[in-house]
Amino acid sequence: GEDVEQSxxxxxxxxxxxxxxxxxxxxxxxxxxxxxxxxxxxxxxLTYIFSNMDMKQDQRLTVLLNKKDKHLSLxxxxxxxxxxxxxxxxxxxxxxxxxxxxxxxxLQVIP
Amino acid sequence: xxGITQSPKYLFRKEGQNVTLSCEQNLNHDAMYWYRQDxxxxxxxxxxxxxxxxxxxxxxxxxxxxxxxxxxxxPLTVTSAQKNxxxxxxxxxxxxxxxxxxxxxxxxxxxxxx
Numbered sequence: 001g002e003d004v005e006q007s008x009x010x011x012x013x014x015x016x017x018x019x020x021x022x023x024x025x026x027x028x029x030x031x032x033x034x035x036x037x038x039x040x041x042x043x044x045x046l047t048y049i050f051s052n053m054d055m056k057q058d059q060r061l062t063v064l065l066n067k068k069d070k071h072l073s074l075x076x077x078x079x080x081x082x083x084x085x086x087x088x089x090x091x092x093x094x095x096x097x098x099x100x101x102x103x104x105x106x107l108q109v110i111p
Numbered sequence: 112x113x114g115i116t117q118s119p120k121y122l123f124r125k126e127g128q129n130v131t132l133s134c135e136q137n138l139n140h141d142a143m144y145w146y147r148q149d150x151x152x153x154x155x156x157x158x159x160x161x162x163x164x165x166x167x168x169x170x171x172x173x174x175x176x177x178x179x180x181x182x183x184x185x186p187l188t189v190t191s192a193q194k195n196x197x198x199x200x201x202x203x204x205x206x207x208x209x210x211x212x213x214x215x216x217x218x219x220x221x222x223x224x225x
Contacts, residue, residue: 008151033213042117042201042216088153090214099144099205099214103153 004091004102011108018076020105022089025070032065033090034074037104043088046074076107084109113138117202117217124189124196124224132187132220134202141207143185144214147171148199157200160185161207189222197224 004024012018024032030051035043049056049063049072056063062075072089089102115136124130134143142161146154156169160179174193179185185204189196199221203214 006153035216040219040221042218043203043214044216045213048213099203100156101146101154103151 004089004100006087006089006102006105008103009106009108011110012079013110014079014081016079018074018079018083018107018109020074020076020087020089020107022072022074022102023070024072024089024091024100024102026091026100027067027070031092032063032072033092033099034061034063035088035090035101037086037088039085046087079107079109081109081111083107115202115204115215115217117200117220119220120218122220122222124222126224127191129188129190130222132189132200132202132222134185134187134217135183136185136204136215137183138204138215139182140204140215141182142205143179144203144205145169145175145177145185145187146201146203148201148219154201157187196222198222 006022031048033048034046036046037043047058047061049065060077064073086104086106088104090099118133144159145157148154155171157175158169158177160166163182166177166179176188199219201219202217205214
C-alpha cells in the first residue's frame with residue numbers, strides 16, 4: 001500500500017513556531033488533511049488543503065503543499081502547551097474512500 | 112448531537128477469548144472504518160465498509176472480523192486468532208464522496224489482553 005511518512009517526535013518551547021512535516025506517495029490525492037489526537041482520545045480534524053492549492057492559512061495554522069516533492073507541512077505559530085498532542089497527516093485518494101494516515105508526530109511543548 | 116460513539120472505553124480480555132468492540136454513529140454516514148493504533152506506528156486500517164452488508168479488508172485484517180447489518184453500526188470482533196491484540200482501537204465514519212471526505216472519529220477503545 002501507499003506510505004505516508006512523518007517524523008515521530010518534535011519538541012518546541014512555548015511561544016515558538018512548530019513545523020510538522022509529512023511526505024506522501026500518491027500523486028492522485030485529492031485532499032490532504034491534518035488531524036490532532038490528544039492523549040487517550042480520538043482524532044479531530046484541524047485543517048485540510050485541496051491538492052491544487054500551495055498554501056492555506058487558518059489562524060495559527062499554516063499548511064504548505066509541495067506537490068512536486070509530495071511534501072506537506074503544518075506550521076503552528078505561537079505554540080502553546082495545549083498544542084501538545086500527536087499530529088497525523090492523511091491523504092484521500094480521489095475515487096475511493098479509504099483514508100491513509102501517516103505514522104503521527106508527537107509534539108511536546110516545553111513551558 | 113450527531114457523533115460517533117465507541118464503547119467501552121477500556122476493555123480487558125483473557126487470552127483465547129473473542130471480544131467485540133462497539134461503534135455507533137448517527138451522522139448518516141455510509142462509510143465506516145476500524146483502525147488500530149500502536150505506539151510509533153500511527154494508524155493502520157483493519158476493515159472498512161462503504162455500504163450496509165458490505166465490507167473490505169484493510170491492511171491488517173487477520174484475526175479480526177466485522178459486520179455491517181445496519182448503517183449506524185460497525186462492530187469489530189477481535190478473535191483469539193489475533194496474535195497481539197493489545198492496542199488502542201479507533202472507529203471512524205465518513206460520507207462517501209469523491210470531492211471531500213473528512214473522517215469523524217470515536218474516542219477509542221483501549222483493549223488489554225491479560
